[in-house]
Structure formats: C-alpha cells, structure tokens
Amino acid sequence: MQNRLRDASGVFGGLRMILRASVKDQVNDTAYYWQHSTVRESLRELGSSQFTISPSDVYKLCVYLLDRAELMGKQNVILLRRLLQSSRSSSGCIPGHDMPVYNQASSGKTEFDEFSATPPLSVDPNLDKFTMSSTVRNPTAMIPTPHPMSETIETLTASRQLSSAKERRVPSSRIGRIAGFGNLAIGLSLGAATEWTKRKIGYGAGEINNPFLTDANLERIVDTLCRMRGAALKLGQMLSIQDENTISPKIQKIFERVRQAADFMPAKQMHKVITASLGSNWSSLVAKFDERPFAAASIGQVHRAILNDGRVVAMKIQYPGVADSIDADIKNLMTLLNRFDILPRGLFAEQAASVATRELREECNYVREASYCKQFASLLADDPVFQVPAIVDELTTDRVLTAEFMEGLVLDDCCTLPQDVRNWIGEQLLRLCLKELFVFRTMQTDPNWSNFLYNPKSGKIVLLDFGASREFKKTFIDVYIHLIHCAAEGDREGILHHSRQLGFLTGYESKVMLQAHVDAVSILGEAFASPVPFDFGRQSTTRRINRLIPVMIEHRLTPPPEESYSLHRKMSGCFLLCGKLKAEVNCRPLFYQIWDNYEFNNVESAVNYSSQQP
Incomplete structure (x- = not known):
C-alpha cells in the first residue's frame, strides 16, 4: 500500500512540475503578446491603471483554467461511461438521474417578472370587425391553375447533384455510433475550454455568451450529424427549419447545411x-x-x-443500422445538446424528441x-x-x-423568382396544408423544404417524401377547425372553449396562462383574419409567440394533445416556407372556402376530447 502511495505521489509530483512549466510558458506567451500588442498603447492612453495585468493574475487565471479542464475531463469520462452503459441495456436508455436525457419543463422555469412590464398581446384591434357576418365568409370557389414561367431555368433543373457532401461509411453498429457521439462530447468540451481561455485572456471574439457555440464546435456538430446520419440528423433537420427568432441565426445556418446534404455511403x-x-x-x-x-x-x-x-x-x-439505433441516437444527441446548453429553453425538447423517434420508426x-x-x-x-x-x-x-x-426547383432556389411566382407557390402550399388537414384528414407532416419542387416548365408543384404522413381522427378535426375559425374571427371565449375540448387546457389554469394561450392562438389566426394578402416576409408571428412560450411553460398544467406536435410542426413549417419566399397570400378565402363546405359531426359530443392515435 505504501509503495502504491509513493508511486502515486511521484506521478502527481511529475504532473505538478508539468503544470507549473505549462503555466510558466503561458505566462511568458501572454506577456510577449501584451508587450507587442498594438492595443497596449491605446489602452495606456485611456488610463493604464484600468488595464494593468500582472503576472500573478495571469498565473491565478491559468491555474483556474487547468482546474476547469480537469473537471471537464472527469465529466467526459462520466459521459462516455453512461453512453457505453446504454449500449448494454436492452432499452437503450441512458441510466441514472445525474445526467438527464431531456430538458424537463420544470427545470426550464423562467421568472415571470420580466413579463410583468410587458402588455398582454392580443389580436390587432382592426381585426375585430371581422365577425360571423363578414362579407368574405362565402368566397367564390377558387379553382387553382398551374403557374409556368416564361424562363425555364434549364441550368437548375437539368441535374441535381450533391455538392458539399462526402463519401463516408455509415457507422452501423451500436458501439460505433456510441463512439461517434462520445468523440463529439470530448470535442465540444475541448472547444469550449479553448474558447473560455481565449475570452479570459482577451483574445476571444465573445459574439455568443455560450462558449460551446463557437464556429469550431458547430462544425463538429455538423460533421458528426452528417457522418452518423439517422435519427440524430433528422433532429438537426427539424431544427434547421425553425425561424431565426426561435434559434440563433448562427445555429440555424449550421443546421441548414445539415438539412441540405448528409454524407453518402x-x-x-x-x-x-x-x-x-x-x-x-x-x-x-x-x-x-x-x-x-x-x-x-x-x-x-x-x-x-x-x-x-x-x-x-x-x-x-x-442507411444500414439506422432503423435499429433510433432510440439510442435521439437520447445520445439530446443528452449532448441539453448538457452543453445548445438548445434554448422553450422548444419542448422532450416532446420534439419523442415525435422524432416515433416518426423515424415510421419513416424507416x-x-x-x-x-x-x-x-x-x-x-x-x-x-x-x-x-x-x-x-x-x-x-x-x-x-x-x-x-x-x-424535375423541379427546391424551394431554396425559388427565393429569387418573381414576386408573383413566389406568391402563387406560397398560396398553393397553404391550400394544400388546409386541404390535407380538414378535407383529407391525412397529412404529410414533414415541412422540409426539399420535399417540395416547383417545375417552372409545367408550372406545377411536385410533392416528395411521404414517410412522415399520418391520419387524424374526425372528432379531433371537427373541434380543431372550430378553434382556427375562432382565431380568425377574434373570438377569445371560443378559443378557450375549444382549447379545453381538445385538451390544450384543463379548465384550472391561471389567468396568466389563459391570457398567454389565447394570445398565441390569436396570433396564429391573424393570417386567416386579414382581409388583404398577408405579408409573410414581414410578419412577426414567431417572435411574438416566442415571447409567450416561457409563460406557458411556467404555468402549463397539461401537455398539448399528441396530434398537435406533428400538426403544428407542419403548419408552422408552412408559414416559415411562405416567410422564406417572402410570399403575400390572401389566406382568409383559403380557409373560409373549406369552412363553408365543412361537414361536421356532433361537435358537442367531443367535449373533453381525449386524443388517440387514428
């Protein structure tokens, strides 16, 4: 025992000498950079007393950084151990409670004080005049026609090839996929430690508060997702179609690359x-x-x-192994994103992951x-x-x-088309979305921009990828169309009534929660309430709803009905598609053409509707 202690003491003594030497080198390098810095003279003119840096301060800083690096190393060992343990479990779940897989709503509480000074959001007062007797409630039947262009853009439709993708073998074994996420965890930790050090010394850009969200770390995430593919990449693609008011433009740009091209086998x-x-x-x-x-x-x-x-x-x-690794991939990725605080609170990460898991099983x-x-x-x-x-x-x-x-153009390539073409594409996408939900009751719920092609020769829109399709029960749709109608008419009491029927509310919520919920639904209904074409390029729907999300998370008593996750993802995705196209669409006639011809069952029998899979 004494020999082991002596050996250990010798090892730690050697490490101590190495650390001291490393700190000394860092002090010398810092002093050198400071002596030769062009900023030094400018700062001296402003008052050298405010910017004096002593070697002892640098020494203390470096010792602190080394302690933090050691702590991160221990955390990475724990993380890898958890990931390896998950591979041995039959369920694929990550054991333990010290490293939660998802952000629980209870842990994402936001103080309400910051909202106390913010006036409640409501529908534009100018919209109150649109009532049940509105003159546009009975629009004439609209028969859509193809919208060809005079210029066919041959160079864009002639061929479609991957540009930035790489040829890399897909990790098909569970151990191989776990190792991929483990390497990502280590890389993120080292990248964050490096960025934190730069900021403390004064060489970091500091554009983002979170040191994990550096360019290098975001590149690591993209590279890992494109190489691993499967469920993890699917979740990244879902994040890529969020509005810049939901996630930062920097993260959105990175996930945009994830959406456009994965690596290929x-x-x-x-x-x-x-x-x-x-x-x-x-x-x-x-x-x-x-x-x-x-x-x-x-x-x-x-x-x-x-x-x-x-x-x-x-x-x-x-891809091989994708179908068998869905649960583990989603949990591993969510563990990393939550642990490193990459996703903002309020995105309902647990529900999004659950929906992604179910949809991927079906898409496979x-x-x-x-x-x-x-x-x-x-x-x-x-x-x-x-x-x-x-x-x-x-x-x-x-x-x-x-x-x-x-053949056709993906919607990314349609953003520079003439305004009338973009307006027409946006109108047709909204018409399809409403028809899928309220007429077919069968919806393709993945609004990925690559799933729609516009053919400028024929003037038609091509629909692709039906893996995420699902059906909805008529009892649910009968109530949901009433909810949308109330939003379009500015009927706040009706919104509350039908929200309770659908299960969005229990009837015991606080006034703060009720106000936030009604405001959110009313904001979504503004497009269908406007008597003139709705300008999606200038709308602030997402930003205003995001202001309400912390309130709803704080005061929500029940999770939304299961149908709403995929349904709202498609509807919000359709709104974002129109926003990306900067389309101006007359949405009210689109909705009321369906409303005026909708055949209801006994809606009142759907009170306390309990959502079930069709």
Whole structure:
C-alpha cells in the first residue's frame, strides 16, 4: 500500500512540475503578446491603471483554467461511461438521474417578472370587425391553375447533384455510433475550454455568451450529424427549419447545411444494402444506375436510374443500422445538446424528441411510405397543381423505395423568382396544408423544404417524401377547425372553449396562462383574419409567440394533445416556407372556402376530447 502511495505521489509530483512549466510558458506567451500588442498603447492612453495585468493574475487565471479542464475531463469520462452503459441495456436508455436525457419543463422555469412590464398581446384591434357576418365568409370557389414561367431555368433543373457532401461509411453498429457521439462530447468540451481561455485572456471574439457555440464546435456538430446520419440528423433537420427568432441565426445556418446534404455511403456499402433488400438479380431490371447519389437525407440516399422500359426513376436506399439505433441516437444527441446548453429553453425538447423517434420508426418503413405516396396520388389526382411520383413496386421493399424521377426547383432556389411566382407557390402550399388537414384528414407532416419542387416548365408543384404522413381522427378535426375559425374571427371565449375540448387546457389554469394561450392562438389566426394578402416576409408571428412560450411553460398544467406536435410542426413549417419566399397570400378565402363546405359531426359530443392515435 505504501509503495502504491509513493508511486502515486511521484506521478502527481511529475504532473505538478508539468503544470507549473505549462503555466510558466503561458505566462511568458501572454506577456510577449501584451508587450507587442498594438492595443497596449491605446489602452495606456485611456488610463493604464484600468488595464494593468500582472503576472500573478495571469498565473491565478491559468491555474483556474487547468482546474476547469480537469473537471471537464472527469465529466467526459462520466459521459462516455453512461453512453457505453446504454449500449448494454436492452432499452437503450441512458441510466441514472445525474445526467438527464431531456430538458424537463420544470427545470426550464423562467421568472415571470420580466413579463410583468410587458402588455398582454392580443389580436390587432382592426381585426375585430371581422365577425360571423363578414362579407368574405362565402368566397367564390377558387379553382387553382398551374403557374409556368416564361424562363425555364434549364441550368437548375437539368441535374441535381450533391455538392458539399462526402463519401463516408455509415457507422452501423451500436458501439460505433456510441463512439461517434462520445468523440463529439470530448470535442465540444475541448472547444469550449479553448474558447473560455481565449475570452479570459482577451483574445476571444465573445459574439455568443455560450462558449460551446463557437464556429469550431458547430462544425463538429455538423460533421458528426452528417457522418452518423439517422435519427440524430433528422433532429438537426427539424431544427434547421425553425425561424431565426426561435434559434440563433448562427445555429440555424449550421443546421441548414445539415438539412441540405448528409454524407453518402461508399458504393460497396450501398450495393450491399440493395442486394440484401432486392436480391442479387436487381440489376437485371435496371438499364443504368448512377453510383453517386443526387440527394442524401437523414435515413437514406437517392440515386437516379433508368429502367429497361426507359422510365427514369429515383431509388432511395436506407442507411444500414439506422432503423435499429433510433432510440439510442435521439437520447445520445439530446443528452449532448441539453448538457452543453445548445438548445434554448422553450422548444419542448422532450416532446420534439419523442415525435422524432416515433416518426423515424415510421419513416424507416419504405413500404408504409409507398402506400401513403399512392394514397396522396389518388387524393390529388384531379388537382391541377400538385404532382405525386408513381411508385415502382417491383423495386420497392422496406429498405429500398423506387419512384418516378421528378424535375423541379427546391424551394431554396425559388427565393429569387418573381414576386408573383413566389406568391402563387406560397398560396398553393397553404391550400394544400388546409386541404390535407380538414378535407383529407391525412397529412404529410414533414415541412422540409426539399420535399417540395416547383417545375417552372409545367408550372406545377411536385410533392416528395411521404414517410412522415399520418391520419387524424374526425372528432379531433371537427373541434380543431372550430378553434382556427375562432382565431380568425377574434373570438377569445371560443378559443378557450375549444382549447379545453381538445385538451390544450384543463379548465384550472391561471389567468396568466389563459391570457398567454389565447394570445398565441390569436396570433396564429391573424393570417386567416386579414382581409388583404398577408405579408409573410414581414410578419412577426414567431417572435411574438416566442415571447409567450416561457409563460406557458411556467404555468402549463397539461401537455398539448399528441396530434398537435406533428400538426403544428407542419403548419408552422408552412408559414416559415411562405416567410422564406417572402410570399403575400390572401389566406382568409383559403380557409373560409373549406369552412363553408365543412361537414361536421356532433361537435358537442367531443367535449373533453381525449386524443388517440387514428
């Protein structure tokens, strides 16, 4: 025992000497930089007494930094140990309570004092005149028509290829994926320690309060998500379509790259997946197959191919191991994001992660997606604007989906189109969203901008990716359309009544919570209340609602109904799409055309509606 203590003492003595030498070097470097700094003379003119830095202060600072670095190292060891323990558990959950997987609402409380000086938000008083007897309640039937352009933009529609993506093998084993997130945790800690040191010495930019949100750390997050793919990348893509008032523009820009292109599989790994899914003779059905994908998403990559009969198709091939690692990936990523305080409070991270987990399980089933694709093709068969690709059944399985190849511009490329074209695209997207919800009661709930293509030749909009489609019960929709109608008419009592029916409220909330909830719903209804085209490019909907989120988190007594997560994600995503296009849309006739023709069941029987999966 004494020998071990002696050895340990010797080791710590050596480390102490190394630390002292390191501190001495840091002191010398700092003194050198200070002596040769051009700022030194300017500061001296302002008063050297305010900016004097002594070697002893630098020494104390460096010792403190070393202590912090040691603490971070211990935390990383604990984190890696937790991640490895999760791989051995059958549920894939991260054990223990000292490292929560999600931000609980109770831990995200915000003092209400800052809102006490803020007047309650309400609908624009000018909108009060729109009542049940409004003259625009009975609009004439609007028959949409295609909107082709005189210039076809051949260079953009001729080919679609990945630009910034890399060819990297997908980690398919659980240990490999855990190691990927472990490396990310270590990298984030080291990056934050470096940034913190720079700021203390005076060399850090300090643009963001959180030292973890540096350019280097955000690059690490993007690189890890693009390499790991799967559930983690899906969550990043969900964050990428948030408004800049919800997450910082810097984070939004980084996640924008995550949304646009993931890394793609090497040819050998890709062919292994196809052969395992379609059989070894699959190539006999294909005349030509492009080895390099033209798109790579969260759970699969897409290749262009030509069948023997001449049809041009898109083959979506699922990444290996993605379906089996959904739960672990989501929990590991949320642990990192919450631990390093990367996500702001008020995003309902736990619910978003739960929805992402459920949706990814469904999206990994390509047979299910093919079925919904056919269903939407049937529902929109008579629509003159929207197109849905045809499915090739003989080349479709649960891991490979083959469909008709469709030409068009992604909405990112439509932002520079003429204003009238952007207005028309925004109007059609909103029309589709309302029709999906209130007419079909079947909605594709992923508003990813890459899921919509505008074909300038035909003037039509192509719909892609139906993996996140779901259905809604009529009892839910009957009440929900009343809620939207009350918001459009400025009926605050009606909003409260139908919110209780749907389960947004229990009936025992405080006045503060009721005020915030009604204000939030009323703000969402402003687009449908406006008698003139609503300017989505100048709207402040997201910013005003975000001011209410801390209040609702503080005072909410019950979580929102399950249907609302995917539903509101699609509706808010549609609003954000229109905002990105800076579209001006006359939304009120779009809603009232559906309202005036809606067939209700007995709505009152839906009181205390309990949401269930359809």
